[in-house]
Amino acid sequence: MERLNNIENIRKVRADLVEGVFRPGRNVVKVCCGLPCSTLGSYKVAKALEDEISRSGLQIDVVKTGCQGLCQKGPLMQIEPHGFFFQKVRPEKAKDVVSYTYSAGSPVRELLYRDSFLDKPKELFEEVPFYKKQLKIALRNTGNIDPFNVYHYISVGGYSAIEKMFSTMSPEQVIEEVKKANLRGRGGAGFPAGIKWAHSKKAASKIKFVIANGDEGDPGAFMDRSVMEGDPHSLLEGMLICAYVLDAHYGFIYVRHEYPLAIKTLKIAIKQAEELGLLGKDILGTGFDFSIQIREGAGAFVCGESTSLVASLEGERGFPRPRPPRLSEIGGGVWGYPSNLNNIETYACVPPIIEKGADWFLSIGTQGSAGTKVFSLAGKVKNTGLVEVPMGITLREIIFDIGGGIINNKKFKAVQTGGPSGGCIPEQYLDLPVDFDSLSKVGSIMGSGGMVVMDEDNCMVDIAKFFLTFTQAESCGKCPPCRIGTYQMLQLLEKITSGKGEEGDIEKLERLGKMVKLGSLCGLGNSAPNPVLTTIKYFRDEYEEHVYDKYCRAKVCNIGVFMIEQSECILCGLCKQACAFNAVKETRRSFFIDQDYCTKCKSCYLACPVGAVKIMKEKYKRLEEEFRLSSESLDEIERRRQMTLRDVLASRPCEVVMIRKDSTISEAVSIMTQKSVSGLFVVDESDKLVRLFTERDIVHCVFNNISFDEVIGNISMRDIITFDPSTKVSSALAIASKQKIRHLPVVEGDKIIGMITFRDIISYLLPEVCYMAETIY
Amino acid sequence: MKIEEIDIDEQIGEVGNLLNRQEKRKGVLIHALQQTQEDLGFLPEDALKRLSKTLGIPLVEIYSVASFYKMFHFKPRGRKVVRVCLGTACYVRGSKKVLAELENTFNIKSGDTTEDLAMTLETVGCVGCCGLAPVTTINEEVRGELVGGRKIEGLISSIRED
Numbered sequence: 009m010e011r012l013n014n015i016e017n018i019r020k021v022r023a024d025l026v027e028g029v030f031r032p033g034r035n036v037v038k039v040c041c042g043l044p045c046s047t048l049g050s051y052k053v054a055k056a057l058e059d060e061i062s063r064s065g066l067q068i069d070v071v072k073t074g075c076q077g078l079c080q081k082g083p084l085m086q087i088e089p090h091g092f093f094f095q096k097v098r099p100e101k102a103k104d105v106v107s108y109t110y111s112a113g114s115p116v117r118e119l120l121y122r123d124s125f126l127d128k129p130k131e132l133f134e135e136v137p138f139y140k141k142q143l144k145i146a147l148r149n150t151g152n153i154d155p156f157n158v159y160h161y162i163s164v165g166g167y168s169a170i171e172k173m174f175s176t177m178s179p180e181q182v183i184e185e186v187k188k189a190n191l192r193g194r195g196g197a198g199f200p201a202g203i204k205w206a207h208s209k210k211a212a213s214k215i216k217f218v219i220a221n222g223d224e225g226d227p228g229a230f231m232d233r234s235v236m237e238g239d240p241h242s243l244l245e246g247m248l249i250c251a252y253v254l255d256a257h258y259g260f261i262y263v264r265h266e267y268p269l270a271i272k273t274l275k276i277a278i279k280q281a282e283e284l285g286l287l288g289k290d291i292l293g294t295g296f297d298f299s300i301q302i303r304e305g306a307g308a309f310v311c312g313e314s315t316s317l318v319a320s321l322e323g324e325r326g327f328p329r330p331r332p333p334r335l336s337e338i339g340g341g342v343w344g345y346p347s348n349l350n351n352i353e354t355y356a357c358v359p360p361i362i363e364k365g366a367d368w369f370l371s372i373g374t375q376g377s378a379g380t381k382v383f384s385l386a387g388k389v390k391n392t393g394l395v396e397v398p399m400g401i402t403l404r405e406i407i408f409d410i411g412g413g414i415i416n417n418k419k420f421k422a423v424q425t426g427g428p429s430g431g432c433i434p435e436q437y438l439d440l441p442v443d444f445d446s447l448s449k450v451g452s453i454m455g456s457g458g459m460v461v462m463d464e465d466n467c468m469v470d471i472a473k474f475f476l477t478f479t480q481a482e483s484c485g486k487c488p489p490c491r492i493g494t495y496q497m498l499q500l501l502e503k504i505t506s507g508k509g510e511e512g513d514i515e516k517l518e519r520l521g522k523m524v525k526l527g528s529l530c531g532l533g534n535s536a537p538n539p540v541l542t543t544i545k546y547f548r549d550e551y552e553e554h555v556y557d558k559y560c561r562a563k564v565c566n567i568g569v570f571m572i573e574q575s576e577c578i579l580c581g582l583c584k585q586a587c588a589f590n591a592v593k594e595t596r597r598s599f600f601i602d603q604d605y606c607t608k609c610k611s612c613y614l615a616c617p618v619g620a621v622k623i624m625k626e627k628y629k630r631l632e633e634e635f636r637l638s639s640e641s642l643d644e645i646e647r648r649r650q651m652t653l654r655d656v657l658a659s660r661p662c663e664v665v666m667i668r669k670d671s672t673i674s675e676a677v678s679i680m681t682q683k684s685v686s687g688l689f690v691v692d693e694s695d696k697l698v699r700l701f702t703e704r705d706i707v708h709c710v711f712n713n714i715s716f717d718e719v720i721g722n723i724s725m726r727d728i729i730t731f732d733p734s735t736k737v738s739s740a741l742a743i744a745s746k747q748k749i750r751h752l753p754v755v756e757g758d759k760i761i762g763m764i765t766f767r768d769i770i771s772y773l774l775p776e777v778c779y780m781a782e783t784i785y
Numbered sequence: 786m787k788i789e790e791i792d793i794d795e796q797i798g799e800v801g802n803l804l805n806r807q808e809k810r811k812g813v814l815i816h817a818l819q820q821t822q823e824d825l826g827f828l829p830e831d832a833l834k835r836l837s838k839t840l841g842i843p844l845v846e847i848y849s850v851a852s853f854y855k856m857f858h859f860k861p862r863g864r865k866v867v868r869v870c871l872g873t874a875c876y877v878r879g880s881k882k883v884l885a886e887l888e889n890t891f892n893i894k895s896g897d898t899t900e901d902l903a904m905t906l907e908t909v910g911c912v913g914c915c916g917l918a919p920v921t922t923i924n925e926e927v928r929g930e931l932v933g934g935r936k937i938e939g940l941i942s943s944i945r946e947d
Binding site: 043044047048078079080082215224225226227228229230233258265266267268299301303304305306307308309320321322323324325326343345384386387388392393394424427458460462466471474475478482484 | 798799800803804808810811812813814815816818819849850853854855856857871872873874875876877878909910911912913914915916917918925926927928929
C-alpha cells in the first residue's frame, strides 16, 4: 500500500477507485459475513460462489461484507447491479445465482424474501419491509463494503470528512458543527457529544486521550459489534476527528473480549490506515499525529461505565470512581489525563455530520434527538436483526412493520429497551415515538439500543428476575447499596417466583429499588432496579398473582396447581413417565396428579402432547372440585369478585343531587320528589359534603314534630360514612349492613362521585347471583 | 510467550512515553494475564508468581485484578468450553432449557468442568448473536436456534465428539 502524503493524494486515489476497480454498475455479489450469517455458513456460500464464477468465466466480484441486518434469514446476499436481495442462501445455490442472475438477469425465485408462504416474493432489496423504513447513518457502510479492505471504505466516500476537516475547518468549527447537530451519545445516557468534546477541550492539559467504548455488555445489544466488524474505518475516522478537535495524540478502543472478530477486524483496519498514512505520524502530510491502540476487556459488565473503563485501562480492578473529577477534567481520565469517552456508534455518526453538515443531520429525527438510532431487534419478533431508524419512529412501526410482528401470531406483551438498565414498555405505549426523552418519560431508557420483544408466554416477574440476576452478578461490589440492595431485591423476587411471596413483598421491592437507585455510586446501580420498577408499574397484576394466588399466567415460574383435564386427556401416559416423583397416578381409566407428591417441576406439563395438563390457581382448584366449574367461568367469577363501587356506578346513569345546608326541609322534600331520589347530598357554601339527607330523616322530623320550615343544617343527624370508588362491593355491603345505612355516598378525595343505594347494589348483583347459581347447578 | 520475556515497553506501545514505571507495569498486567491464560488454558499459581516477579507487582495485587474479571480462571479448564448464552434475547426464547439439558446430560453444574477435562460448561451474558437466539458457543464456534429436542441432541453430540 502506498502512503498518502497529502490530501490531494487521497482524492486522487478515490477518484481512481470509483472510475476503475469499483466503478458503479459492475457485477458484485455482496455476501453477508457478519457473525450470525457466518454461523449459518456464509463463508461456504462465498467459497462456492467464487469457484462457480471462475468456472463460468464471468467478471463478478464477491465481497464479504459485515452484518446486513436481517440476521434471522441468513446467509444474506445482495446482487448488484440488479439490486436483488437473496436470503437463506445455501452453497448449492451458488450455481443458480451465477447462471440465473448474471447470465439471464432474473432472480433465483426460491431465494427471494417472502413475508409468508402466500405472499408474493420481494425481488429488490428496497422492497423488503425489513429495510423499507430504515435510514442508515451509523451503519451506512456496514453490509456494503469489505471491512478488511480500506480501499472499499475510501471508494464509498470514506475519509472525505477528514479531508474537509483538515483543509477547511478549525477545531472550533468542528465542535460547533457537532454541537449544532445535537449529536447525543449513543451509549445510553444521551449526553450531547459536542458539549462533552468542548468540555474535554477546555481542560488545561497538553496530553489528552480519545477513548472509544466498545464494551458492549448489555445482553441483547450488538450494534457496536456490527460497526467494529463491518465498518471499522468509520470508527477510526470519527476518533480521528475527535482527536483533531482536542489536539489529542493517543486513542484507545476498549473492546470486550467476547468479540474476537471485532478485535481482529479493528487490528487489520488500524494497520491499513497506518500504512496509508491515515493514522500514526504526520497524517496526510498535515503534521498531525494520532495513534490508536486496542485494549481488550476481560469480561466485566461494569467496565462499560466510564470510570470503571478507565480503571480497567490502567490495569486495575474495574471499580467505578466517584465523580467529579469527570473524565474530561484533569485527574479524571486515564492516568489522570483528560480523556474523551464516547460510544462506538457515536463516533461512527461523526464523519457524515462533518461531511454533510449539521443541518442535514438535524433534518432527520425529532427536535430533541436528531439523527438515527441503531436498534438490535430481538426476542419474539419474526424478523430479528439490526435496524437503524430515524428517531421519532413509533415502537409499533419497529416491531410490527420492520420486525414483522410477533412469531406464531401470539399477543404482544411488552418490549424491553435499554438492556438491564432499561425498562419494560407495555402495549399501551406502542405508539410512543422513540427518542431519548420519550423513553425516559415512561420509565425506560434508550440505552445502547437493545430491543427485546416479549409475548404472552413471557412472565414479567421472571424477566425482572432475569435482569436483576445479571446486574446482581455484575455488580462490582464497591458500594453497599448496589452490592447488598440488588442481592436483597433478587432474594425477594426469588421468593415471589417460587410461590413463597407474602403480602408487602411488592411494596418492599419498590422501596428497596428506589433506595438502590438513589444510593449507588455508578450507572450500574443507578439503573439496576429499572426493570423491576417498570414491570411493577405496568404489570403489577402479574406480581400480585404470583404473591396472592401463587400463579404464573405465562406458566414460566414453577408455581400453581397442576391438574389433568380429563376431557382432554388421551391417556398416553407420557406425564406419568415424565414425573420423577411419582406424583402422576394412574387409575383404570384416568390419570391424576397427587398434590402431596407434586413438586411443581413442570415435567408433566411439558411432556403432555395435547396440553391436557393444566396449571391453575390454588383457589380455583378448590372451587373446581366443589362446583365443577370450567376455568373460564372461574376466571369470570374471579373478575366479578374484584368488582368495586366504581363498576356499580358505571352500570347505571347517575346524577349527583345536592342541596345547600341552609335550605329548608320542605325544599329538600320537593327536590327529592322531583328528581325521584331517596337521599340528597347536603353541602356547605364551598360545595363541600357535610352530611346526607334521606327519607329516614323525614320520618325522624315527622316523629319529633320538627317543622318543615326548619333549616336542614339545624336538625341533628348521624355522622356521614363515605366510600372510595375503589372499595370492593363485598366490603361496602358488609359496612352498610353493620352500620344500618341504605345510602352509600361515593367520594373520591373531595369530589362527590355519586350515591349508591342498597337497591342499586342488589340489582347490580342479581344477574351475577343468578349466573353463579346457574353455573353451579 | 514466555512470562520472563515480557517486554513492558513494547506491550504498552507509544503511550509508554507518558507513563512512569509503575503505571507501565500495571498497564500491561491485564494483557499479560490474557496471554498467559491463552498459552496455559488457565492461570496456575506458579505462573502468576513468575508474572509477579517479572512485572514487579505484588502477587496479591495480581490476584486482586485477576479475580475481578470473569475471563480469568484459576482451575484447569476442559478442552471444549461450552458457553450457553443467557442474554435477554436468548433467555426469552428459552435458553434456560438448553442449559438444563446440558447440565443433566453431562451431570455438571454451570461453571464446572467434567472430571476428564473434556468440557467446561459456562453461561455468558451475550455473544451478540441475538438474531439466532437461543445460542450456544463451543469454543469459538457459534450454534444458533437451539429450539427443540433434535437441535439440542445435535449440540450434545458435537460436544461429545473430539
